[in-house]
Amino acid sequence: MKLIIMAGRNVFRHTRRSVITALAISVGLAGMIAMDTLMNGADKQGERNIVDFETGQLEIFAKGYYREEGAFPLDTVIKQPDALTAAVRSIPGVKTATGRLKFPARLNNGVDELPVMCIGIDLVNEGSVFATPRAVISGKYLTAGDDILIGAELARDMKVKVDDILTVLVRDRNGTYNAFDFNVCGLLSTGHPLLDRNAVLMDLETARSLMAMPGQITELCVTTADDPKQIAAIKAEILHRIGPAYEVYAWDELNAAIFRIMGMKRFFGFLVGLIVLIIAAVGIVNTMLMAVMERVPEIGMLKALGFSSRAIITMFLYEGGLIGAIGSFVGTFFGLMISIYLSTVGLDFSRKLGSADFNIPMKMVFWGEINPSTVLLVFAFGVVVSVLVTLLPVRRAAKLEPADALRHV
Amino acid sequence: MIEVVNLSKDYKVGKMLFPALHGINMKIMDREFTALAGPSGSGKTTLLNIIGCLDIPTEGEVLLNGKATTRLTSREKSELRKNEIGFIFQTFNLIPVLTAYENVEIPLVLLNLPREEKEKRTISMLKEVGLSDYLKRRPNEMSGGQQQRVAIARSLVKGPKLVLADEPTANLDSATAREILTLMKDLNEKFQTTFIFSTHDRLVMEYARRLVNLRDGRIESEQSK
Numbered sequence: 001m002k003l004i005i006m007a008g009r010n011v012f013r014h015t016r017r018s019v020i021t022a023l024a025i026s027v028g029l030a031g032m033i034a035m036d037t038l039m040n041g042a043d044k045q046g047e048r049n050i051v052d053f054e055t056g057q058l059e060i061f062a063k064g065y066y067r068e069e070g071a072f073p074l075d076t077v078i079k080q081p082d083a084l085t086a087a088v089r090s091i092p093g094v095k096t097a098t099g100r101l102k103f104p105a106r107l108n109n110g111v112d113e114l115p116v117m118c119i120g121i122d123l124v125n126e127g128s129v130f131a132t133p134r135a136v137i138s139g140k141y142l143t144a145g146d147d148i149l150i151g152a153e154l155a156r157d158m159k160v161k162v163d164d165i166l167t168v169l170v171r172d173r174n175g176t177y178n179a180f181d182f183n184v185c186g187l188l189s190t191g192h193p194l195l196d197r198n199a200v201l202m203d204l205e206t207a208r209s210l211m212a213m214p215g216q217i218t219e220l221c222v223t224t225a226d227d228p229k230q231i232a233a234i235k236a237e238i239l240h241r242i243g244p245a246y247e248v249y250a251w252d253e254l255n256a257a258i259f260r261i262m263g264m265k266r267f268f269g270f271l272v273g274l275i276v277l278i279i280a281a282v283g284i285v286n287t288m289l290m291a292v293m294e295r296v297p298e299i300g301m302l303k304a305l306g307f308s309s310r311a312i313i314t315m316f317l318y319e320g321g322l323i324g325a326i327g328s329f330v331g332t333f334f335g336l337m338i339s340i341y342l343s344t345v346g347l348d349f350s351r352k353l354g355s356a357d358f359n360i361p362m363k364m365v366f367w368g369e370i371n372p373s374t375v376l377l378v379f380a381f382g383v384v385v386s387v388l389v390t391l392l393p394v395r396r397a398a399k400l401e402p403a404d405a406l407r408h409v
Numbered sequence: 410m411i412e413v414v415n416l417s418k419d420y421k422v423g424k425m426l427f428p429a430l431h432g433i434n435m436k437i438m439d440r441e442f443t444a445l446a447g448p449s450g451s452g453k454t455t456l457l458n459i460i461g462c463l464d465i466p467t468e469g470e471v472l473l474n475g476k477a478t479t480r481l482t483s484r485e486k487s488e489l490r491k492n493e494i495g496f497i498f499q500t501f502n503l504i505p506v507l508t509a510y511e512n513v514e515i516p517l518v519l520l521n522l523p524r525e526e527k528e529k530r531t532i533s534m535l536k537e538v539g540l541s542d543y544l545k546r547r548p549n550e551m552s553g554g555q556q557q558r559v560a561i562a563r564s565l566v567k568g569p570k571l572v573l574a575d576e577p578t579a580n581l582d583s584a585t586a587r588e589i590l591t592l593m594k595d596l597n598e599k600f601q602t603t604f605i606f607s608t609h610d611r612l613v614m615e616y617a618r619r620l621v622n623l624r625d626g627r628i629e630s631e632q633s634k
Contacts, residue, residue, distance in 0.1 A: 002514075002518040005511075006504070006506065006507065010506055012506075013505070013506055297500075298502065298504065300463075301496075301498065301504075302515075303463075303487070303490075304461065304463055304490060304496045305491070305496070305515060305516050305519070306487055306488070306492070306516065306519050307487070307519065308484065309483075311519075401463070401464060403463040406458075406498070406502075
């Protein structure tokens with residue numbers, strides 16, 4: 001206890017020096033926590049956008065479709081969706097399922113023409129799997145056969161507004177070119193660039209008619225029980241029940257490349273924080289080196305009184321640990337404050353970055369999401385690093401013969 | 410009893426050897442008040458440090474009550490200093506962040522005594538050195554003489570058999586030096602503690618009951634009063 005009291009008072013022997021060292025640790029830790037919050041938020045936002053707007057939790061395709069998905073292989077589609085949907089819905093753990101028909105098209109406003117992805121959606125079941133109905137920011141949700149919903153950014157690019165007429169040009173399954181005029185009934189803002197910039201949503205029956213694909217869908221999107229740990233088991237059960245004519249993928253498997261990129265971004269963000277913390281650790285070594293060097297005669301006196309090398313090392317470790325703990329506490333506090341700001345207000349990059357694409361399914365407005373385990377880990381990391389780097393200068397001084405230490409100038 | 414047998418010490422600086430002590434032989438009986446006198450570089454501090462287990466001799470032995478301290482391990486020496494030897498330094502060597510009370514209490518912390526016992530002994534010892542009103546003062550709030558009194562209290566608080574003082578009055582004016590020496594002598598008599606101190610000051614030598622003169626690392630002469 002006395003050692004802790006002595007260490008505590010020694011920390012404030014050179015208040016300015018201790019404060020600067022602690023501040024360096026604080027900056028490092030606050031940066032690490034804020035960066036993690038931002039990256040965690042981006043991950044979660046990306047996950048939500050994928051599950052809520054793109055895939056659901058599981059997607060079922062006809063065998064061979066997913067491998068060629070980018071080329072829209074309309075020969076490899078689900079031809080009896082009603083039977084499949086009924087079979088899937090009967091599996092325990094499955095909440096519901098809805099079919100979608102995706103196909104490439106060109107969208108024409110009379111002046112400009114842009115390539116888009118059309119998605120035929122089941123008006124009855126779409127809302128039970130996806131959050132699409134809640135993402136309408138202007139106009140109304142799909143009701144009639146000649147209505148379409150388009151992404152807000154696509155509408156801006158095409159210079160159209162609600163109730164304008166757009167022409168959708170497609171090449172149907174038989175290779176015949178079709179053109180059909182649609183009324184823009186609403187604009188979507190999902191936060192998912194794929195939908196906001198490229199998608200045209202229409203009634204499933206209209207899409208089937210346009211593509212000459214009666215009764216067919218390209219994918220069946222499934223929503224399952226809330227526990228994400230059950231998804232793998234449900235997927236296995238679905239595969240077992242529906243047989244080898246189909247293939248099933250979980251949402252994260254369908255976006256593995258995106259999550260690899262996000263993981264790398266997160267890693268590099270953390271690395272930047274770590275480098276700052278290493279610089280701070282060098283600061284602690286420097287501070288403790290000065291503290292040890294100027295107190296070598298005091299170490300000699302303590303040894304003369306009977307203090308062991310171990311007790312002296314412990315006292316200095318308390319000092320380093322205390323500076324680390326103060327720095328880590330302040331850093332964690334400010335890191336959390338920044339994180340709370342990021343979680344509630346967000347960070348809007350849209351003006352600076354416009355429609356830049358970072359291969360992440362989210363908007364250019366980042367919302368942070370605090371990860372409590374990271375906050376605790378970073379705090380502990382700050383304290384442990386401070387204690388460990390203190391060992392370096394202290395060990396040698398504590399092992400000096402008392403007479404040598406007392407003679408030290 | 411302290412027995413110094415054929416003690417030599419060389420310091421190595423680079424490749425050069427500097428002899429500090431040459432075959433010192435002496436005995437110091439319990440409760441003696443002995444001064445090691447001599448000019449700077451005569452080996453006083455080196456001899457005190459070796460007797461106090463703070464330094465290692467190149468040759469020879471020191472026997473403390475028949476036990477060869479030079480053969481002890483670092484841990485055993487540490488234990489010996491903790492329990493049986495008190496030190497007083499020329500520059501007081503008090504811990505600046507601790508109060509007078511806390512500085513005196515430090516040796517007792519290592520003895521794991523009950524809190525009440527530590528408090529009783531610390532206050533009593535500070536009273537002995539005339540500083541009962543200065544318990545909460547830090548070293549920078551006290552005069553040199555007062556700081557040395559705290560150091561004396563610290564050296565005696567654990568009840569050691571031996572107190573070693575290296576030039577205890579060198580940083581004090583002559584009036585304060587007399588006060589400190591009188592105090593040390595009184596405490597030597599009261600607590601029956603052996604005192605060995607080094608000095609090159611004639612005034613200080615007057616207080617010693619036994620005077621051992623050192624020159625160039627050898628005992629030049631001895632006088633007892």
